[in-house]
Amino acid sequence: MKNQLVIYNTLTRKKELFIPVVDGRAGLYVCGPTVYSDTHLGHARPNITFDILFRYLTFLGYKVRYVRNITDVGHLENESTESGDDKILKKARLEQLEPMEVAQKYMNNFHRNMQQLNVLPPSIEPRASGHILEQQHLVESILQNGYAYEVNGSVYFDVEKYNQKFRYGKLSGRNLDDIKTNTRQLEGQSEKRNSFDFALWKKASPDHIMQWPSKWSYGFPGWHLECSAMSMKYLGDIFDIHGGGMDLAFPHHECEIAQSTASRGKESVRYWMHNNMITIQGQKMARSLGNFITLDELFSGNHHLLEKAFSPMTIRFFILQAHYRSTIDFSNEALLAAEKGLEKLLNAVGLLDKLPASTESSCNITELKEKTFAALNDDLNSPVAIAHLFEGVKIINSIQAGTEKLTSADIDELNSFFKTVVFDILGLIPEESAGGEKKNELLNEMIHLILTLRMEAKARKDWAAADRIRDKLIALGIEIKDTKDGFEWTLR
Numbered sequence: 001m002k003n004q005l006v007i008y009n010t011l012t013r014k015k016e017l018f019i020p021v022v023d024g025r026a027g028l029y030v031c032g033p034t035v036y037s038d039t040h041l042g043h044a045r046p047n048i049t050f051d052i053l054f055r056y057l058t059f060l061g062y063k064v065r066y067v068r069n070i071t072d073v074g075h076l077e078n079e080s081t082e083s084g085d086d087k088i089l090k091k092a093r094l095e096q097l098e099p100m101e102v103a104q105k106y107m108n109n110f111h112r113n114m115q116q117l118n119v120l121p122p123s124i125e126p127r128a129s130g131h132i133l134e135q136q137h138l139v140e141s142i143l144q145n146g147y148a149y150e151v152n153g154s155v156y157f158d159v160e161k162y163n164q165k166f167r168y169g170k171l172s173g174r175n176l177d178d179i180k181t182n183t184r185q186l187e188g189q190s191e192k193r194n195s196f197d198f199a200l201w202k203k204a205s206p207d208h209i210m211q212w213p214s215k216w217s218y219g220f221p222g223w224h225l226e227c228s229a230m231s232m233k234y235l236g237d238i239f240d241i242h243g244g245g246m247d248l249a250f251p252h253h254e255c256e257i258a259q260s261t262a263s264r265g266k267e268s269v270r271y272w273m274h275n276n277m278i279t280i281q282g283q284k285m286a287r288s289l290g291n292f293i294t295l296d297e298l299f300s301g302n303h304h305l306l307e308k309a310f311s312p313m314t315i316r317f318f319i320l321q322a323h324y325r326s327t328i329d330f331s332n333e334a335l336l337a338a339e340k341g342l343e344k345l346l347n348a349v350g351l352l353d354k355l356p357a358s359t360e361s362s363c364n365i366t367e368l369k370e371k372t373f374a375a376l377n378d379d380l381n382s383p384v385a386i387a388h389l390f391e392g393v394k395i396i397n398s399i400q401a402g403t404e405k406l407t408s409a410d411i412d413e414l415n416s417f418f419k420t421v422v423f424d425i426l427g428l429i430p431e432e433s434a435g436g437e438k439k440n441e442l443l444n445e446m447i448h449l450i451l452t453l454r455m456e457a458k459a460r461k462d463w464a465a466a467d468r469i470r471d472k473l474i475a476l477g478i479e480i481k482d483t484k485d486g487f488e489w490t491l492r
Contacts, residue, residue, distance in 0.1 A: 002060045004377045007241070008325060010249060010272040011171055015379055020240050021270065026062040027239035028054065029231040029269075031248055032125070034071040035106040036091040039113045040292035041315070041330060042245075042278050042285040048316055048427075049275040049324040050243045051119045052380055055425050067234045068122040069227060072103035073129045073210050073220055086220070089210055099210050100129070113295040116312040118427045124234050128226035132212045135221040135229045138263055139200045147262035151191040153203030153217025157258060159196050166261050171272060172250035198255055200225055224255035228268070231256075237264050246274040247284070275324040280305075285330065293330070301444055302488050309444055310335050313428055317342040320382040320426060345386075346430055348393040349422055351400050352415045358405035363395050365410050369417050376425065385421065392418055447478065451487050 005018040020026050030050045033043060050068075057064045072088060085093075092099040114121075128135075139155050142148045147162050148155050159168050163176050179196050199222035204211035211218045231239065237260075244253065253272065260268040277284045285292050293303050301309030318338035322328045368391060375384035392414065398404035399411075406414065422428050450469060457465040470480055473489075481488045 001373055001377065002062075005056075005060060006377060006379055007271055007273060008379045010246075010274050011269075013173075016271065018240075018271065020062065021236075021238055024061070024063060026057045026064045026241070027235040028057070028064060028066045028241045028243065029227070029235055029239065030066070030068045030122075030242075031227060031244035031252070032068040032070050033107075033110050034087055035103045035110060036088045037106060038294040038296060039106075039110045040285065040294045041298060042292060043110075044113075044117060044295060044315060045278055045319055045324075045328070046243065046245050046275050047114060047119050048117060048319050049380075050273075051427060052320070052324075052382065052425065053241070053243070053273070054120060054122075055427060056376060056380065059420070059425055065124070065235060066122040067124045067126065067231060069230055070103075070107055070125060070127045071223070071226065072100070072107070072127050086208075086210055089208070092209070103127075103129075109296075116295070116299065117316050118312070118429050120427070126230045126234065128221065128230075129210075131226065131230050131233070132221065134233055135225045136201070136214050138225060138229045138259065139221075140215075141263040142200065142259060145262055145265075147258075148200055149193065150216055153219065154191065154199060155201040155216055156192050156197040157200055157255070157262070158193065159198070159258070160194055162258055162262055166258070168258055169250075169254060171254050171257055174250065174254075198222060198224060198251065200259070224252055224259065227252070228256045228259040228263075232260065232264075232268055238266070238268055238270070240269075241271045241273055242269040243273040243275070246276055247286075249274055276327045278319075278328050278330055280330045282329065297488075298335075300489075305332060306335075307332055310339065314339045314342055317345075317428060321386060323379075323381055323383055325379070341390075342428070345389060345393060345422065346428070348396040349418060349430070351396050352411075352418060355396065355399050355406070355411050355415075356402075357408035357411055359407065360405055361407050361410045362405045363399075363410070365395075365406070365414050365417070368392055368395070369413075372417075372421060376421075382426065386426075389418070389421065447473070447489060451480065451489060455486065 003017070006015045007018050008014070009016045028050065030046065033039065050066075054064055054066045073086065086099075088099050088102050092102045095102060097105070111121075139148065142157065143150070143155065146158075148157050159176070159179075162168055169175050169179065176196075180194075201214060201216055201219055201221060203217035203219045208220070211220055231242065242253070242256075249272075257267055257269070279285060280291050280293075283289065283291060293305065295312075295315070297303040298306065298310050298315055299312060301307075314335060318335055319328065321338060321341070328334075368388060372385050372388040375381040375388060378384070395404055395406075395414070396418075399406055450473065454466050454469040457463075457469065473480060478489055
């Protein structure tokens, strides 16, 4: 089974047998979050996708080094033109905090949400701000090899020069002529030789808080640079798999390929894997579009598109029901269906230890196992694997009802297989007990009732009563935000 894993390589646009650089080891790098706001549903998808890959590679017996970065500097507001404020710096001004305070706050929130989703922590989680020297050394090597130029203290990658020997656009399928046509020269970009050149190092303005000394200027690294520097530092000049959302393929991953190749003379990544997007009403869910739902809102039910709270495992199961390379359209109805499916699956798991044994077997457990692992080996086809698990659910329920039979040995095999796939590979864990769920639902309903009473007090201009309710809830650790549609609340 170990030598049967096939993954879709975005670079070659076909499925390929996974053969690691070093036998028995797997190096995996995944682009992590830019930590300047709360984690939303769209962020959950790549982290769950590559958590499954991490888990499955480990199950197959590989010693996996999984590196997932934290972007805490260099990601500017306008990615295409590399202009505007650093996203973290802008949020720091809005919240009147230090930039690293903002980064820490939202990194903590991200980690909490990932733990709720049962996403395993990576082997290494480097921060861009902690690897400035490595990034500067990478810039120096690119300059020395003739693929970059310095202007007024900033250093830019010379895409046209690079394209004379290598191919810029090979990952995304774009050619330089098309990129030239679709990239216009904007005000403030004139120091570049070409508008499609990208920054390796940016000279900082005097009032820019996040800046470091270099031989070129006091400045900060370009956004694309960190992933090239940190992936090669921890995984070597050539490593196995680089993952991320498909929205990163261009320009971010394209620029990574160019940087690594320009500095080393060869590409660093063997397999590029990209997950597709979560959409909402057919449009990509993204912070930049303002159409996102945070994970905390999903877990509390505190959003106008939700009729109730959904557990982290429901969200995880919802994402796993689609292949990672296909889109998923979010809706309240889709989450309700996922919730029912997960309940059915976990109820069957709960019966495994209680199944009655027989002297003979009427079901083929080996065939069920083979089909499930064949799906996982086929580019992590989780929806097909889950469909086979539901065949197993039917078997479990039929044995419990007495209409199918399994020997004690087959029951043990079914038990081990089922729990391995559900818990260890898919990363699903049993939901809270029914009593715990009822308590959470009751808490949500009680707070909703109290806040409704506060709204009624405000409507009749009983400000003192409204303030007392607010102050008491805040003292209990409940944050309240009045909105045009009513109110929102979260537990601190």
